[in-house]
Amino acid sequence: MPLVTSGSFVIISFTIWFSTPQLCRRQVGAQLGTTPNIKHIVIGRCFTYTTLVNPSVRYDCEDIWRQFEEAVVHQSSCNVTEEHYHQLFNAMPQMWPCDTFLFWSKTRKLMHAFAAVFQHFWTLEDTLVGYMFNDLIWCGQEEDSDFDFNSCPEWSTCRTHPVFSLWKQASKTFAEMACGNVTVLLNGSIVNAFSRKSMFGSVELDGLNPQRVNYVNIKVMSNLQGPHIESCNQGSILDLIQILQSRGFRWTCTDNDPVLRILQCIQDLTQPSCQIPANSLMQQESPTSN
Ligand SMILES: *[C@@H]1O[C@H](CO)[C@@H](O)[C@H](O)[C@H]1NC(C)=O
Numbered sequence: 529m530p531l532v533t534s535g536s537f538v539i540i541s542f543t544i545w546f547s548t549p550q551l552c553r554r555q556v557g558a559q560l561g562t563t564p565n566i567k568h569i570v571i572g573r574c575f576t577y578t579t580l581v582n583p584s585v586r587y588d589c590e591d592i593w594r595q596f597e598e599a600v601v602h603q604s605s606c607n608v609t610e611e612h613y614h615q616l617f618n619a620m621p622q623m624w625p626c627d628t629f630l631f632w633s634k635t636r637k638l639m640h641a642f643a644a645v646f647q648h649f650w651t652l653e654d655t656l657v658g659y660m661f662n663d664l665i666w667c668g669q670e671e672d673s674d675f676d677f678n679s680c681p682e683w684s685t686c687r688t689h690p691v692f693s694l695w696k697q698a699s700k701t702f703a704e705m706a707c708g709n710v711t712v713l714l715n716g717s718i719v720n721a722f723s724r725k726s727m728f729g730s731v732e733l734d735g736l737n738p739q740r741v742n743y744v745n746i747k748v749m750s751n752l753q754g755p756h757i758e759s760c761n762q763g764s765i766l767d768l769i770q771i772l773q774s775r776g777f778r779w780t781c782t783d784n785d786p787v788l789r790i791l792q793c794i795q796d797l798t799q800p801s802c803q804i805p806a807n808s809l810m811q812q813e814s815p816t817s818n
Pocket residue numbers: 540541542543627709742743745780
């Protein structure tokens with residue numbers, strides 16, 4: 529069977545709900561202040577997005593920046609809640625087609641490869657807010673009407689960190705929009721592949737609406753070289769499945785999806801497990817479902 533045909537089929541039949549945002553990789557260092565030139569970066573990205581990336585909807589980038597600034601400056605750096613950003617989110621409503629939502633947790637690199645190949649999937653980073661604020665750091669200061677460019681607190685040191693609160697609100701909004709089949713990409717090479725502390729487990733999962741979501745299709749991917757710690761019938765994934773069931777979701781779970789395996793092999797052809805004919809890759813694992 530030609531690989532391309534198989535790939536397309538699998539992707540169409542396994543809709544993606546993607547979760548767990550970029551939090552895990554975004555370590556806000558205590559010594560780092562607001563990203564320099566943040567205003568130019570955010571407004572520039574906004575124009576890039578609305579002009580070139582996704583020109584179908586009109587946004588007022590200057591207004592979006594003003595709403596953002598208002599939410600953050602004049603606040604003490606540990607005191608910005610999701611509510612502070614409500615006006616900002618109101619200024620940039622977005623809708624996505626059903627069956628395109630991809631959630632992920634601790635699988636960032638693989639998610640990027642996947643989203644690059646199958647371009648109809650949407651992750652939080654494809655939304656305007658995700659696009660604008662990806663990799664940026666910011667915080668305000670109570671006594672001043674500007675951002676604090678010298679230092680921002682670490683996420684762990686405050687409950688209402690301005691960066692954390694924005695991503696939390698963005699993740700919530702994204703999950704609440706999700707409809708049709710959604711795909712969740714989880715990491716089978718770590719303990720607690722599904723964690724209630726991750727953005728997926730703490731925010732996005734709760735935001736998903738069983739009335740709008742047709743299937744939650746979970747994909748557990750371990751590293752090519754292992755270890756193989758968690759799977760569809762082992763470890764924290766079982767907790768996820770239990771939560772989904774109790775909330776009335778339909779779900780499937782696939783270990784080491786062959787299409788995703790191929791993407792992993794493309795990134796690292798030297799792995800022994802990739803030194804086999806591509807056709808046999810397609811038969812390594814079969815899905816379990818319910
Ligand atoms: C949704 O997912 C289910 C289970 O994987 C699958 O049978 C169905 O074809 C999918 N529907 C779409 C529109 O992708």
